[in-house]
Ligand SMILES: O=C(O)CCC(=O)C(=O)O
């Protein structure tokens with residue numbers, strides 16, 4: 383049973399240049415080719431920026447439903463805004479996903495009112511910029527690992543978190559409310575088993591835990607490591623690399639221990655997607671499958687999970 387590897391990014395972050403980061407390139411390549419998940423340490427993102435988003439998000443999620451619904455995601459328009467319990471079901475054999483989320487695609491997105499949430503917009507945009515920077519470094523490493531020019535993926539992710547008409551990269555803050563004993567029943571989870579859709583996902587979780595990753599036929603816990611960021615591969619990248627890289631299935635169940643079940647849990651996912659008009663075709667030149675437009679692919683996946 384493979385464990386999720388830990389990669390120390392000190393050499394990559396210090397130099398801001400990947401020419402001295404051969405070991406990191408190799409370790410990331412190995413992780414994405416096997417488990418599909420990796421913990422990053424010394425990634426250069428200040429923990430206080432993360433704490434600020436978690437705090438501002440919690441403040442929002444604890445507001446009454448009628449206020450939260452003022453900025454509800456309207457999927458007929460776009461992916462921005464508040465997503466309530468059961469509005470989206472990621473697991474295929476699941477009936478209830480007890481999670482709330484808020485999606486933001488750029489500083490121009492719909493944000494909760496500044497009156498009730500003064501820190502939300504600034505903390506989210508601040509962290510999203512840092513995550514975009516880190517993503518560019520990771521994309522450069524992946525390109526080198528795959529024998530491409532360093533900027534191959536960076537050039538195809540030029541508008542991350544800038545404008546959803548050009549790039550669908552989404553910053554999502556997630557909140558899993560406290561659960562009662564009656565929530566322990568088949569078909570009820572915090573987040574159903576799924577793989578992510580895009581290029582990569584950067585995931586920050588609080589200390590509560592519960593995320594599990596499918597390794598072979600076993601679920602392994604992705605236990606929170608303080609100060610680390612978890613990165614996983616998405617389906618589009620798996621397609622792009624003709625399965626050299628793996629988009630691993632993951633989930634968050636209702637905890638069996640009462641103390642964790644009663645605890646709320648928070649996480650932040652930064653779902654990275656290529657620019658909307660990028661046509662993704664298999665890098666190894668194989669034409670088993672036709673090329674896919676990045677945005678068309680995402681839309682087809684989102685509409686399958688969206689319930690109302
Ligand atoms: O909350 C988590 O730890 C995971 C969330 C997740 O996998 C997702 O939203 O795609």
Ligand SMILES: [Fe+2]
Pocket residue numbers: 576577578583632
């Ligand atoms: Fe996910």
